[in-house]
Each structure stands twice: as C-alpha cells, then as structure tokens.
Amino acid sequence: MTRYKGYLIDLDGTMYAGTQVIPGAAEFIDRLNAANVPYLFVTNNSSRTPEQVADKLVKMGIRTTPENVFTTSRATAQFIHDEKPGASIYVIGEDGILEALAEQGLEVVTHENPDYVVTGIDRGITYEKLAGACLSVRNGARFISTNGDIAIPTERGFMPGNGSLTSVVTVSTETQPIFIGKPEPVIMEQAMAVLGTSKEETIMVGDYYDTDILAGINIGIDTLLVHTGVTQREFLERYDIQPTHTRNNLNEWEL
Amino acid sequence: MTRYKGYLIDLDGTMYAGTQVIPGAAEFIDRLNAANVPYLFVTNNSSRTPEQVADKLVKMGIRTTPENVFTTSRATAQFIHDEKPGASIYVIGEDGILEALAEQGLEVVTHENPDYVVTGIDRGITYEKLAGACLSVRNGARFISTNGDIAIPTERGFMPGNGSLTSVVTVSTETQPIFIGKPEPVIMEQAMAVLGTSKEETIMVGDYYDTDILAGINIGIDTLLVHTGVTQREFLERYDIQPTHTRNNLNEWEL
Numbered sequence: 072m073t074r075y076k077g078y079l080i081d082l083d084g085t086m087y088a089g090t091q092v093i094p095g096a097a098e099f100i101d102r103l104n105a106a107n108v109p110y111l112f113v114t115n116n117s118s119r120t121p122e123q124v125a126d127k128l129v130k131m132g133i134r135t136t137p138e139n140v141f142t143t144s145r146a147t148a149q150f151i152h153d154e155k156p157g158a159s160i161y162v163i164g165e166d167g168i169l170e171a172l173a174e175q176g177l178e179v180v181t182h183e184n185p186d187y188v189v190t191g192i193d194r195g196i197t198y199e200k201l202a203g204a205c206l207s208v209r210n211g212a213r214f215i216s217t218n219g220d221i222a223i224p225t226e227r228g229f230m231p232g233n234g235s236l237t238s239v240v241t242v243s244t245e246t247q248p249i250f251i252g253k254p255e256p257v258i259m260e261q262a263m264a265v266l267g268t269s270k271e272e273t274i275m276v277g278d279y280y281d282t283d284i285l286a287g288i289n290i291g292i293d294t295l296l297v298h299t300g301v302t303q304r305e306f307l308e309r310y311d312i313q314p315t316h317t318r319n320n321l322n323e324w325e326l
Numbered sequence: 327m328t329r330y331k332g333y334l335i336d337l338d339g340t341m342y343a344g345t346q347v348i349p350g351a352a353e354f355i356d357r358l359n360a361a362n363v364p365y366l367f368v369t370n371n372s373s374r375t376p377e378q379v380a381d382k383l384v385k386m387g388i389r390t391t392p393e394n395v396f397t398t399s400r401a402t403a404q405f406i407h408d409e410k411p412g413a414s415i416y417v418i419g420e421d422g423i424l425e426a427l428a429e430q431g432l433e434v435v436t437h438e439n440p441d442y443v444v445t446g447i448d449r450g451i452t453y454e455k456l457a458g459a460c461l462s463v464r465n466g467a468r469f470i471s472t473n474g475d476i477a478i479p480t481e482r483g484f485m486p487g488n489g490s491l492t493s494v495v496t497v498s499t500e501t502q503p504i505f506i507g508k509p510e511p512v513i514m515e516q517a518m519a520v521l522g523t524s525k526e527e528t529i530m531v532g533d534y535y536d537t538d539i540l541a542g543i544n545i546g547i548d549t550l551l552v553h554t555g556v557t558q559r560e561f562l563e564r565y566d567i568q569p570t571h572t573r574n575n576l577n578e579w580e581l
Contacts, residue, residue: 124435183483194453200486201451205477221498222460226440229464230457234500242489243476 073326075293077268078103078110078258079141081277084300085321086112089226092131093299095322099186100133103146106326111141111262113275115252115282117191117217117233121145141262143217144171144191145250149261150216150251151177151187161207163200163236164191168217183207190240190248191217192233193219201239208244218252253277254285263290274315278302284314297321328581330548333365334396334514337379339555340576341367343453348388348554348579355388361581366396366517369532370507370537372411372446372472373420376400383578386412395498396517398472398507399426399446404516405506406432406442406470412541417463418491419446438462445495446472446502447488456494459554474506475537491539509540517537529570533557539569552576 080086086096103110106229112135114124121140128135144164148171151158159180160172168191172179183206190204208214220232226254237248263273274293278300287294296314298304299321307313316323335341341351346538358365365392369379376395383390399419401425406413414435421447427434438461445459463469475487492503506512518528529548532538534557542549551569553559554576562568574577 133475196451196453196456198451198486201490205486205490206483219501227457228461229498231453231460231494231498235456235460235494238493238497239486239490242493243484243486245476299357 072121073108075274075326076108077263077266077270077274078108078267078286079113079292081253081279082112082114082116083224084278085276085283085297086128086133087131088300090131090240092133093236093320093324095320097134099321099324100135102269102326104134108326109266109268111139111266113141113219113253113258113262113286115143115220115258117144117147117168117252118194119167123166140238141258141265142167142171144168146261147189147191147215147251148172148175148177150257151175151189155186156303158186160183160187160189161203161212161276162189162191163193163196163204164189164217165193165195175248176266182241184210184218185212188212188213189215189217189295190233190237192223196236204240205243208240208246214240214244214246214248216248216250219250219255220252222248224310248284251284254289256286256290259286259290259292263292276321280307280310280314288312295324298308328361328363330529330581331363331527332518332521332529333363334368334517334521334528334542334547335365335529336508336530336534336538337367337369337371337383338479338540338550339533340531341383341388342386343555344571345386348575350385350575352389354576354579355457357581359389362378363581364521366394366521368396368508368513368517369543370398370473370475370513372397372399372402372423372507373449373537374422374426396513396520397426398513399423401448401513401516402470402472402506403427403430403432405512406430406444408440410441413441415442415444416440416458416467417444417446418448418451419472420448420450422446439465440467442470443467443495444470444472445479445488445492448491451491458508459495460498460578463495463501467497469499469501469503471503471505474505475507480563501506508537509544511541511545514541514545514547518547531576535562535565535569542565550579552579
C-alpha cells in the first residue's frame, strides 16, 4: 500500500543535471512502475516534444515513455483548446509548442489578428517575431506565456529563459500574459486531470522550491523537495510554508 | 533679445511625423539660425548616426547639420568614456550606437567579459546577442541602456522599442540598467554641456510630456510643450507639474 496514488515529478535537478542522471532517479521510476503507481513528468520546457523528452530520459537509463511527459506546451495547447477550439495562434516558440498546438487542432498563423499570442522559448527569435506578437496583442489577441522562467542553466552559464523573452511583449504592450507553467496552477491542474487522482492522493516531487514546491502548494497537494538541484536544505528556512517532505535524494524516499 | 540662449529640441512629433515635416518646424529652425541661438536636437533614437538624422531633416526642408544632432548613442558613448576611457563594450544595437562608441575610442567586443553591456534598438536581434548580454551582465559588466522607450510608432503600428528589448536582460539577470535617454538626466546634462548655456538660459521643446517635458523638469530647466504629437492639451491636466509653456505649434512660439 503506497502513501500516494499519483506522482507529479519535475525533470531538471530531480531526474537529471545537464546530461547526467541523478543518483536514485532511475530506481525511483522503476519502483513506481513496479508498484503500478501512475506518474507524470511535469516540465516547463516548451521547446521539446514529449517524444524528445522521453528519448533523452531513456538514454540516461530512466525507463519511461512519452505518455508520461506532461510539458507546458501540452498544457498551453489544452488550455487554449478548452477556451476556444480551433483558435488561431501567433507563436513564438520551437518544436514542442508547435507540435502541441497542432495536436489540439489549433491553427498557427503569421498575421497580426490571431485569437491568441503564445510565447515559448525560441532560440531563433527575431525582431519581426517579437513585432508580430506585440502588434497582435495590441490588436486584442489573448496573451499566453508557456512559463515565466527567467533563465536556463547551461554549460555556458544562465541563458535567457522564456520569461525574459516574454517580457518584450509585456513591457512593450503593457499587457500581462497568463502564465501556464509551474508554479502557476494551470499546468498542475491539467496534469492531475490526466493522472486521474484526487488532491489528497497526489504528490509533487521536485528540487526547486520557487517552481516545483510552490506549484504543489498553490494547488493544495503534498510536496516532496529533494536536495539534488536548486534548493538546498539551508535555504529552506527563508520560506514560510515548508514542503510536506524533504529528502537528500530519491533513494531515501519510500513510496 | 531672445528669452532663451539655448534650445534643446525633440524630433519625432516636434519636427516631423513619420516622413512629414510638422507645420512651423522648418520656420522655427530658420528663426533660431537667423537669431544665432544655438540648439541641439535631443533624440532617443539610437539606431541612426547624426549624419543620417540631419540628412532626413534636410530632405524635409529643415536647414540643419549633423553637429546639431545629439543622439542617445552619442550621450551613451560620452557617459562611458567619462567613466572609463577605452572601455570594452558588448553591444546590442545598430549603426548609430556602433559609430558613436567608435568615435569615443571605445572597444566593441563579442566575448562575455566586457566592462559594459550597452543595449540600443536592434532590428537584427538574435537569441545569441541576448544571451551574450545576459552572460556579460552576470559576469559583472556594467549595464547601460540607451533609452527606456517601450514602443516605436510606425506605419504598421507600435513596434517593440529598446526599453522592451532591454527588459530581456533586466528580467533574466535581475539587474537594472542605467538609462541614458530622455526623461533621464544623463542625455540632457550632456547636451547642455555641448550647448554651453546655463539652466536658466536653456529650454526643452517637445511634444511628449513623459519623455521630453519630464526630461526638462528632471534637470530643472524651462519647457515648451507643443501639441503637434503625443500629449494633447486635454491630457495635460493629469500631470501635477505643468510645462513652463504650451503652444499648438511652433509658429505660435516667439523666440
């Protein structure tokens, strides 16, 4: 009898660091599989498709499938589909968001009168793309951002994240977007709906208080902070609301 | 005997609108020339060189020269030269800022350990340029922005201004830049130094309260708001501090 019937699990800092699997991560997923406990990886990465994410995990020795990957792109597409099926979308973003929107039957357009503007990380960003997004928002398009992450850790250092690219449109049009990714509730509520578990039965697992743990707190589910990434034990005391559980790594966690 | 011995004059909305000269503008400059009153055009446009700006004005029938054009790029280069002659600069920007920095003997570099990061409007913006700026600021470079303008009026609508591009670096690095352009004091104080007039002798002329008039107020000089551009008469009442003078157009202004 496991304590939780469903797991929402962060990737970067929880499953891997850069291209290295984190000790205990692969075994943790094996234990979930063996116990038949459903789980979803919940990630703010909007650029990769679930297939690409699962492929990376499998290559690291984590036995999982694309069906277990819930990206902010998937959440964004679902959110728009629920509001307006078949809506037209002006997109700043890469493969992950483009594929997710297409899968929901949403129409990606390049003109400046779309129903929605969606911004995701886009390493092919241009002034023209930003201009089109600004003109569209000024024309009344609903403004959605896949996530507010300000920086992306890489071997080179902290690169600009989607939250910083989004700010061009926010600042220029003086319009705030709806953020979909962690710590916002949208991605979490959708992931729980896919998992099919109740709030009492579900736990959020992650390494970063400000996104993962706060996301769990924001929708009122239990949380497990693992000290394998950003938020080390000594920084926890600055937070009023503590995680439900903390562990040094996932080997220390019993299902 | 003229009331003011030196004029600081805005361009867009004061001298021209798009490609059209504003009625009274050319005659106003002719009257300044005839009365031997020194003046400078003070512009937040960082992309054009003084030669390019003067060329545009002359083609519209405004008889002026590049020496009368004080761009925010010129002010930025002067500011850095005053702080650190020969400094190395990582630049996001176009011709105007590149030429101005070179004229001050500053070194434009592409590595990520410069003395300064300077951002100006750059219609050739790329993720790599933004990443280099973010990495440089994180490495300790002093962060300077030519201006905080959030939007640029064009025939197509309001395009992203330098203030919105700058925000990528501000948001990603959580570091505020020093803004050089109007309404900040840096560009105004430098322009007055070039003009060689005292505060009591100098007036700022412009169409936009939030940049032009506020710039004058911020450094304590008299101001003339002309209702030929952004700030129409009916919007003035929302401001606590009023311009020293207001006119419908420059034909109504006696030197």
